[in-house]
Amino acid sequence: MSDLATVDRAPARGMITLRGDFTSSKLKRAVKAATGHAVPKPGRIAGDGHKGVAWMSPDELLLMVPYEDVASTVDNIASDMGDTHYLTVDVSDARAVFSITGPDANEVLARLCPVDLHKDSFAIGGFRRTRLAQVAAAFWRHDTGFDLVCFRSVADYAEGVLQRSALARKTGAL
Template sequence: MSDLAQVTRVAACGMITLRGDLGSAKLTKAVKAVTGQAMPTSGQFLGDATSGVAWMSPDELLLVVPYADVAQNVAQIDKVLVGHHYLAVDVSDARAVFNVSGVRARDVLARLCPVDLHPDSFGVGQFRRTRMAQVAAAFWMHDTGFEVVCFQSVGHYAQDLLAQAAKNATGTGFYAPDM
C-alpha cells in the first residue's frame, strides 16, 4: 500500500501574531507592508508558503513571513502602528508547521479534523482553526495541499498523527482523488 499523501515538517517558518482592530487602515497598512497582502476576511488565507496572512479571529491575524525576517517585520509593524492599540508577537518558535500534499491530502485531514473538506466546501485560500485529534491546530489550503500549524509542544504528536493518517491507499472514500 502507498501513502495517501506526503507529510513534511516545515523547518524555520516565521510567524507573527498580530492583534488589533482589523478594520483599522493603519493595521491594514502594516499587514500590506510585511506580507504584501490585503486584509483577509473570516476563514481566509492570502499568500503562499513563504509570506501570507491568515484571519484567526475578529481581532487577530497570523502573519507568515521568512523566519530570518521576523524581528525586522515586527519592528516594521511597531513603526507603522505607533500610537495605536495593538499586539505584535513573534510566535515562530512556539509553532510547528507541516505540509500535507498529494492527491489524497483532504482525506488525511478529514481523518483527524471535524471540518467539511469537500472541494465544494473548502478550497485554495481557505483557513480553519480546529482540533486535530486531541490538539488545537489550524490549516490552510494551497495549490498542492495544506499547511498545518500547531503548538510546538505537541509537534511530535501532530507529526505522528499526520503520518499515521497518511497511511492506507484507500482513503476515507469521501473525496475524489484530485485536489
C-alpha cells in the same frame, strides 16, 4: 498500496501574531507592508505560508514572513502603528508546520479533524482553526494539499497522527 499523501515537517517559518482593529487604516497598511497582502476575509489566507496573512479571529491575524525577517517586521509594524492600540508577538519558535501533499491529502485531515474538506466547501485559500485529533491546529488548502500549524510542544504527537492517518488501508479503518 501507496500512502494517501506525504507528510513532511517543514523548516521553521516566521510567524507573527497581530491583534488589533481590522478597520484601522494603520493596521491595514502595516499588514500590506509586512506581507504584501491585504487583511483577508474570515476563514481565508492571503498569500502562502512563507509570505502571507491568515485570519485567525475577529481581532487576530497570523502574519507569515521569512524567518530571518521576523524581528525587523515586528519593528516595522511598531513604527507603522504609532500610538494605535495593537499587539504583536513573534510566535515562530512556538509553532511547528507540516505539509500534507498529494491527491488524497484532504482524506488525511478528514480522518483527524471535524471539518468538511470537500473542495466546494474548503477551497484553495481556505483557512481553518480546529482540532487535529486532540490538539489545537490551524491549516490551509493550497494547490498541492495543505499546510498545518500547531504548537511545537505537541509537534511529535501531531506528526505521528498525521503519518498514521496518511497510511492507506484496504478497510479504511484506523
